[in-house]
Amino acid sequence: MxxxxxxxxxxxxxxxxxxxxxxxxxxxxxxxxxxxxxxxxxxxxxxxxxxxxxxxxxxxxxxxxxxxxxxxxxxxxxxxxxxxxxxxxxxxxxxxxxxxxxxxxxxxxxxxxxxxxxxxxVANILCVPADRPWRSVAELRAAMLAAPERVRAGNSGPGSIGHLAVVQFDHLAGTRSVHVPYRGGGPMSTDLIAGHLDYAFATAPTVLSALEAGRVRALAIGTATRSTLLPNLPTVAEAGLTGFEVSxxxxxxxxxxxxxxxxxxxxxxxxxxxxxxxxxxxxxxxxxxxxxxxxxxxxxxxxxxxxxxxxxxxxxxxxxxxx
Structure with missing residues (x-):
């Protein structure tokens, strides 16, 4: 042409x-x-x-x-x-x-x-099952430092934001989590609530009802600033891991x-x-x-x-x- x-x-x-x-x-x-x-x-x-x-x-x-x-x-x-x-x-x-x-x-x-x-x-919330003793990021970190590669962290799949949140946490905290991958955030949160995991950075929609029912405990939120969803919950950075941010x-x-x-x-x-x-x-x-x-x-x-x-x-x- x-x-x-x-x-x-x-x-x-x-x-x-x-x-x-x-x-x-x-x-x-x-x-x-x-x-x-x-x-x-x-x-x-x-x-x-x-x-x-x-x-x-x-x-x-x-x-x-x-x-x-x-x-x-x-x-x-x-x-x-x-x-x-x-x-x-x-x-x-x-x-x-x-x-x-x-x-x-x-x-x-x-x-x-x-x-x-x-x-x-969608915020990622650092949660632990209600039957675990940790009530702060500092307590969770201390337990992980005392027993390296013993604390199990769930994620919604390899390379997922929940997986990378744990990688970032370990990097900043000097800890070594045992990564437990799932096919999606729903199954992972179900096992977290049931106590089969020690902690996870779960998305807010998958754990809010469990938080309200007292079946899991929120230690911190992954966002750079506090969320209107849980305004009294500190950020991970505020809790001691400066520079942590995930959302x-x-x-x-x-x-x-x-x-x-x-x-x-x-x-x-x-x-x-x-x-x-x-x-x-x-x-x-x-x-x-x-x-x-x-x-x-x-x-x-x-x-x-x-x-x-x-x-x-x-x-x-x-x-x-x-x-």
Whole structure:
């Protein structure tokens, strides 16, 4: 095709493209999740979807595509048409940990997507079974130092944020935990509550009811600052491990090439929704918190920073996708 013909065709297509952007959204929008229904990411999407649909005047469809450590869903969206009708709900694992955990990926976490915004965060709480004697991070650390490689720490899978939280804890505390991997946070939390583990950095939604019932004890929260979920609970850093920080988050991203105008309109639609007190209360009741919508550039920078921050920890853990 000659350059002149290419320019002519581009000129003919431009009005149609501009019209499509102006009419967006003209049909339902699909949100692809990398996990099965029922988890915190799925709950977050389903809390937002009806409100966002009402704001945009279109149905928001949730599609769960689990498997492959989240990579199957990520590839699906990376290859989707960049027209504003397919969104990937990625999390810290898929976007910031998998690039180091896997030797190769069918997508590039930084280049395959057009970031929209963070939507929510999920705190990791350092918990012990109620029948264990430890009531502080200092007491747990002392027990671990007294009996190296005897204290069992659960995690939701090799290379998961819960696994890396324990690696970070050991690094800062000078301890050596016995890592016990599970296929997901639900089974791990069940065994923690039953007393089959000594401690774990469990996600808030999986242990809040057990905390309220007194079946597990929270020693600290992994976030950089105290959480509104448990305002009296100190952070791990406050409890003596300076520099400790870990938190799950979810973010929305379009396929790369989605028009900036559509990305900006989606971010603008999300901003008041995620700041709404009623929705924030719904998230809090489920152990999550909405995040302020800062913008595409800020999300891109955050993903890059998280990838660089966790890469050394992933390598130090020796984790592989197969365990």
């Amino acid at each position: 000659t350059r002149r013909r290419t320019l002519i065709l581009a000129g003919l297509a431009a009005p149609g493209l501009a019209r499509a952007q102006q009419d967006w959204p003209a049909r339902p929008i699909r949100i692809v999740l990398p996990f099965a229904a029922g988890g915190s990411s799925d709950i977050a999407a389903r809390l937002i979807a009806p409100r966002l649909g009402a704001a945009l005047g279109q149905q928001i469809v949730i599609e769960n595509r689990g498997g492959g450590g989240g990579n199957i869903a990520a590839e699906l969206v990376a290859r989707a048409a960049p027209d504003g009708y397919t969104i990937f709900q990625g999390n810290i694992g898929v976007l910031a940990i998998n690039p180091t955990l896997y030797r190769s990926l069918p997508f590039d976490a930084e280049q395959s997507f057009q970031p929209i915004a963070h939507i929510n965060s 799950n988050w979810d973010a929305w991203l379009f396929p790369r090439g989605t028009p900036p105008a559509i990305t900006e309109r989606m971010a603008a639609a999300l901003r008041p929704l995620l700041a709404d007190p009623e929705l924030r209360a719904e998230f809090t009741r489920r152990g999550m918190e909405t995040m302020p919508v800062s913008g595409p550039a800020e999300l891109a920078a955050s993903i890059r920073a998280e990838t660089l921050r966790w890469a050394p920890m992933v390598r130090a853990s020796g984790a592989t996708p197969d365990g």
